[in-house]
Amino acid sequence: MSGYGTAFDLMRDQAGDAWRDYTRHPFVEGLKDGTLPQDAFLHYLRQDYVFLTHFSRAWALAVVKSETHAEMLAAVGTVNALVAREMPLHIGICEAAGISQDALFATKERAENLAYTRFVLEAGYSGDLADLLAALAPCVMGYGEIGRRLGTEKTSDTYADWIGTYAGADYQGACKAAGDMLDAALRRRLGPDFQTSPRWTRLCQTFRTATELEINFWQMGLTP
Numbered sequence: 001m002s003g004y005g006t007a008f009d010l011m012r013d014q015a016g017d018a019w020r021d022y023t024r025h026p027f028v029e030g031l032k033d034g035t036l037p038q039d040a041f042l043h044y045l046r047q048d049y050v051f052l053t054h055f056s057r058a059w060a061l062a063v064v065k066s067e068t069h070a071e072m073l074a075a076v077g078t079v080n081a082l083v084a085r086e087m088p089l090h091i092g093i094c095e096a097a098g099i100s101q102d103a104l105f106a107t108k109e110r111a112e113n114l115a116y117t118r119f120v121l122e123a124g125y126s127g128d129l130a131d132l133l134a135a136l137a138p139c140v141m142g143y144g145e146i147g148r149r150l151g152t153e154k155t156s157d158t159y160a161d162w163i164g165t166y167a168g169a170d171y172q173g174a175c176k177a178a179g180d181m182l183d184a185a186l187r188r189r190l191g192p193d194f195q196t197s198p199r200w201t202r203l204c205q206t207f208r209t210a211t212e213l214e215i216n217f218w219q220m221g222l223t224p
């Protein structure tokens with residue numbers, strides 16, 4: 001059990017090898033032992049800034065697709081955390097590494113990056129909040145799992161700040177909240193035994209595709 005909710009555990013099991021390939025990708029192992037080249041890390045961060053721009057739009061769409069005040073509150077809180085905290089963090093790390101804000105804002109979006117965020121947005125545009133959250137979950141919980149594992153297994157402090165962000169209580173709490181939101185959204189729309197709903201297979205497919213797109217994102221990080 002992950003501690004991130006019932007639906008997430010079931011979807012992760014359905015994703016099979018893809019989940020393992022995402023959370024134990026060579027890029028992740030390079031963060032763990034400090035062997036990831038710095039230029040690959042900075043290239044990843046620049047692309048991730050662009051990623052966060054579109055990811056924030058996807059969470060804003062979750063506000064649009066909400067049906068209850070509790071859903072709106074959770075979604076709007078994530079939009080705020082992303083735009084007011086996570087994005088400035090990336091700007092600060094890049095600036096400290098010599099990448100100006102102008103250079104960062106001018107980053108050309110890689111195809112692997114574009115494919116992922118537009119897939120998530122499309123899941124939301126054409127579906128309801130359950131479809132959108134199934135596409136968002138691998139990102140949120142995957143980094144939670146990676147941070148938690150690297151927090152105890154890391155053998156180098158080179159990327160300790162990055163690991164600490166995702167291993168920390170704040171982020172772990174956000175994963176638990178997102179897992180609870182996913183469970184509640186599925187119960188509301190699919191019923192209490194949501195895994196017996198005719199929609200379940202497709203939601204698991206959406207989760208798996210987003211997981212595969214996360215693998216491609218790490219791979220892109222290794223090829224600046």
Ligand SMILES: Cc1ncc(C[n+]2csc(CCO)c2C)c(N)n1
Nearest residue numbers: 048051055078082139140143214217
């Ligand atoms: C490619 C990529 N995937 C996942 C994350 C992690 N992440 C993105 S938004 C967010 C906050 C809640 O949605 C978190 C943890 C990332 N930064 N980049």
